[in-house]
Each structure stands twice: as structure tokens, then as C-alpha cells.
Amino acid sequence: MALLEISPSYAGSRALPPNDLSSRPINPLLAFKNRRPSLPCSARRIPRILCSVSPNQVQAPVLSATPAGATIKRECFGVFCTTYDLKAADKTKSWKGLINIAVSGAAGMISNHLLFKLASGEVFGPDQPIALKLLGSERSFQALEGVAMELEDSLYPLLREVSIGKDPYEVFQDAEWALLIGAKPRGPGMERAGLLDINGQIFAEQGKALNDVASRNVKVIVVGNPCNTNALICLKNAPNIPAKNFHALTRLDENRAKCQLALKAGVFYDKVSNMTIWGNHSTTQVPDFLNAKINGMPVTEVITDVKWLKEEFTERVQKRGGVLIQKWGRSSAASTAVSIVDAIRSLITPTPDGDWFSSGVYSTGNPYGIAEDIVFSMPCRSKGDGDYELAKDVIFDDYLRERIKKTEAELLAEKRCVAHLTGEGNAYCDLPEDTMLPGEQ
Numbered sequence: 380m381a382l383l384e385i386s387p388s389y390a391g392s393r394a395l396p397p398n399d400l401s402s403r404p405i406n407p408l409l410a411f412k413n414r415r416p417s418l419p420c421s422a423r424r425i426p427r428i429l430c431s432v433s434p435n436q437v438q439a440p441v442l443s444a445t446p447a448g449a450t451i452k453r454e455c456f457g458v459f460c461t462t463y464d465l466k467a468a469d470k471t472k473s474w475k476g477l478i479n480i481a482v483s484g485a486a487g488m489i490s491n492h493l494l495f496k497l498a499s500g501e502v503f504g505p506d507q508p509i510a511l512k513l514l515g516s517e518r519s520f521q522a523l524e525g526v527a528m529e530l531e532d533s534l535y536p537l538l539r540e541v542s543i544g545k546d547p548y549e550v551f552q553d554a555e556w557a558l559l560i561g562a563k564p565r566g567p568g569m570e571r572a573g574l575l576d577i578n579g580q581i582f583a584e585q586g587k588a589l590n591d592v593a594s595r596n597v598k599v600i601v602v603g604n605p606c607n608t609n610a611l612i613c614l615k616n617a618p619n620i621p622a623k624n625f626h627a628l629t630r631l632d633e634n635r636a637k638c639q640l641a642l643k644a645g646v647f648y649d650k651v652s653n654m655t656i657w658g659n660h661s662t663t664q665v666p667d668f669l670n671a672k673i674n675g676m677p678v679t680e681v682i683t684d685v686k687w688l689k690e691e692f693t694e695r696v697q698k699r700g701g702v703l704i705q706k707w708g709r710s711s712a713a714s715t716a717v718s719i720v721d722a723i724r725s726l727i728t729p730t731p732d733g734d735w736f737s738s739g740v741y742s743t744g745n746p747y748g749i750a751e752d753i754v755f756s757m758p759c760r761s762k763g764d765g766d767y768e769l770a771k772d773v774i775f776d777d778y779l780r781e782r783i784k785k786t787e788a789e790l791l792a793e794k795r796c797v798a799h800l801t802g803e804g805n806a807y808c809d810l811p812e813d814t815m816l817p818g819e820q
């Protein structure tokens with residue numbers, strides 16, 4: 380039996396930045412824990428504190444400092460640096476293998492809801508242990524440490540590892556899911572073209588990092604705005620990862636649309652199905668009431684007020700984020716986190732028969748006649764294996780086609796604006812109009 384031996388397999392090959400965890404003071408929490416006497420791991424319910432290591436135990440990853448005789452994993456955080464025993468509790472015997480989930484913008488508002496949902500097991504299931512790899516920016520790093528401390532204090536049994544960092548090449552190592560939330564908000568007076576450029580650069584770098592170090596089958600959900608074009612930039616910079624693995628989050632728009640239809644029809648929102656958001660996560664998005672159903676019937680048969688559907692419903696969904704900012708004083712965070720959970724669950728559980736969900740996906744090869752080579756929200760179905768196929772039984776009318784053309788034109792213009800970031804030559808920015816993100820005024 381040995382105490383916390385170093386496991387060389389965790390040693391990263393890239394040089395660490397000077398302000399990496401290893402060069403910062405030892406977490407006092409950890410130092411405290413390391414003064415505790417070594418306990419047999421089987422004596423504890425879900426052991427996460429220092430204990431003797433037997434062959435049944437999972438070894439703490441590589442450690443780089445030595446407080447009170449123990450070593451500390453270089454890229455881990457606090458209590459997550461100590462060893463744990465997956466076989467100590469009966470419950471863990473049936474657990475699945477650990478999965479790595481990278482989250483960028485991890486110190487932000489959305490992540491502050493999302494991380495705790497991930498750690499609780501409500502996303503990947505009660506038998507799925509997870510490792511969280513949290514990416515922050517230079518400015519948010521201290522806040523990120525605070526987030527990691529809150530995760531420590533939450534004592535989630537399924538949360539086996541937490542690491543924090545500022546370098547995507549380190550944080551995205553072996554990531555099987557990458558939830559890319561971190562982005563800069565549009566400042567006063569900033570044109571949409573400026574936002575596309577500034578955030579596009581973040582997603583170009585993160586695409587390259589995913590390409591180099593993430594799992595070859597990583598599933599990427601881009602949340603940071605403008606999320607469709609950011610997802611396009613990201614996938615273009617990750618040529619070794621299938622383009623099909625990249626998503627732009629439009630699930631919040633879908634959820635909002637379902638809620639509005641349910642309200643109008645006087646039913647609970649679980650009665651609304653087949654809700655597609657077409658196109659861009661912007662005010663040109665198209666909430667599709669032609670294909671949506673209420674209690675299995677076409678919406679247009681349940682809500683016969685076509686004027687309301689075409690004008691009020693559509694605009695309400697498009698501008699819901701802005702109205703929420705007026706009331707709440709900040710952009711939607713909790714409902715966005717919920718919609719990220721929904722988006723993940725839709726990929727890891729089979730889609731109910733006849734239904735579908737919306738996601739911004741790579742448009743090449745789509746059966747709807749939508750322009751290729753952009754990230755466009757469309758109706759998807761999944762077998763629950765993390766992959767998806769596009770829904771086939773979709774109908775169009777002139778109104779829907781016309782609206783889809785408008786959001787398509789916007790995405791094609793956004794693509795021209797970021798040509799310098801997708802490897803397609805010089806950028807040429809001719810956005811049809813300075814449309815808003817749903818949360819902007």
C-alpha cells in the first residue's frame with residue numbers, strides 16, 4: 380500500500396503558463412486535508428479525502444507540489460486532487476467509466492447553473508461519474524477558483540475530478556463533451572461585425588485546441604454568441620473532428636416557442652412537440668408553427684388564429700430574450716443552462732417516436748434545400764448515441780420558405796464576415812442589417 384503515488388500518465392506535454400496552478404500557493408483546504416491521518420478507504424461512503432491506496436482504487440492524477448508529505452495534481456483543484464476509491468461503496472460498482480466534460484466561460488452566469496446540474500447527475504445519469512475541466516479567461520480566473528470551491532463544498536458523489544485553467548490546449552485534453560459558453564458580450568456601440576470578429580477569434584483558437592487534444596469523437600455545443608457562426612468557425616478549425624459533432628445552441632428558442640404555443644392553446648407545455656427553430660440564433664430565427672404539434676395535432680388546427688401565429692408568436696419567440704433582460708436586468712442564465720441540459724439529453728437518449736428537437740448543425744447534405752456549409756438550426760432526431768439525423772417528414776409552405784431564406788441570408792453574410800477565421804480568404808462584411816441577438820435591445 381502506498382500513499383498517493385504519482386501517476387505519470389497524467390503528465391501534460393505542453394509547457395504550463397507561468398500562472399498555472401502549480402505555481403500558485405497550495406490550497407489551504409487541501410493542506411488541511413493532507414494533515415489528516417490516513418484512513419482505510421472502505422471506511423468512507425464516497426471517499427475523496429486522503430487515504431491508503433489499494434489496487435482497487437483510482438489514483439489521483441499527477442501531482443506537482445508536496446504539502447505535508449503528499450503530492451498535488453498539477454491541473455486539478457483542491458479536494459479533487461486527492462485519491463478516491465471507486466470500489467469502496469457498493470453503489471459505485473455499477474457506475475460507468477468516467478467522462479470528461481470541458482466547459483468554457485465556466486465562471487459566467489450560465490455555467491453557474493449548468494455546472495451544478497452536471498455534477499448532480501441530472502444530465503448524464505445517476506451512474507455516470509464525471510470530470511469537469513473548466514476554462515476561464517484571464518479576467519475570470521479568480522472567480523473560477525471560487526466556482527471550483529463551491530463544487531468542492533457541494534460533495535457531489537459523481538463529481539470525481541475538477542480542473543481549472545486558462546489554456547484550451549490543456550483544459551480540452553481528452554474532452555468527450557465541450558460546452559463552449561465563454562464569449563465577450565457586445566459592448567456599447569459595437570457592430571455585429573465587430574462581435575463576430577472578436578468572438579470568432581476565441582472560437583478559432585478553441586477549435587484548434589479541440590482538434591489537437593480532445594477526444595476524436597468529442598461532441599461540441601457552442602453557446603457563446605453569435606453561436607451559429609462561432610460553431611462554424613470552431614468546426615472549420617478542427618478538421619480532424621467530424622463537422623457533425625458541432626452544435627450551436629438553439630434549444631432555448633425551441634423551449635420558448637413551446638411555452639408560447641402552450642400558453643395560447645391553454646395546454647401544459649409537455650403537449651407541444653415537433654417544434655423546430657430554423658436558422659440563426661438571432662432575431663431572424665424562424666419558430667416553425669407549420670410542423671409543430673399540440674397533443675399530436677398540427678398547431679394550425681388547434682390555434683386557428685393564423686395572424687397571431689405569423690406575427691405575435693414569431694416575434695415573441697424572437698424577442699423573448701430582450702424582454703427578459705428588461706425585466707430581470709440580465710441575460711437569461713438559468714433557462715439557458717436548462718436548455719443546454721435538454722440539448723445534451725436529446726443526444727444521449729433516443730428521441731420519442733415521431734418527435735424531434737432543434738439544434739444548430741452543419742448544413743452540408745441537408746435535405747431541405749438550405750445553403751450548404753453553414754451552421755443552421757434544423758429538426759434532428761437521435762438514437763441516443765450522441766449522434767443525430769435530420770428529420771425527414773417536414774413540410775414547407777411559402778411563408779416558411781420565405782422566412783427561412785431571410786435567416787439563411789443572414790448566416791451566409793456572417794460567414795463572409797469571418798472568412799479570415801475559417802481559412803476561406805479575406806473577410807467581406809455585408810450583413811443585410813444589424814440584427815440583434817435574442818437577448819439584445
Ligand SMILES: NC(=O)c1ccc[n+]([C@@H]2O[C@H](COP(=O)([O-])OP(=O)(O)OC[C@H]3O[C@@H](n4cnc5c(N)ncnc54)[C@H](O)[C@@H]3O)[C@@H](O)[C@H]2O)c1
Nearest residue numbers: 484486487488489515516519561562602603604628631715
Ligand atoms: N445560444 C443561446 O441560446 C444563448 C443564450 C444566452 C446566452 N448566450 C450567450 O452565452 C454567452 C455567455 O453568457 P453568460 O451569461 O454566461 O455570460 P457571462 O459574461 O456571465 O460569462 C461569460 C464568461 O466567459 C468568460 N470568457 C470570456 N472569454 C473567454 C474565453 N476566451 N475563454 C474562456 N472564458 C471566457 C468571461 O470572463 C465570463 O466569465 C454569451 O455570449 C451569451 O450571449 C447564448
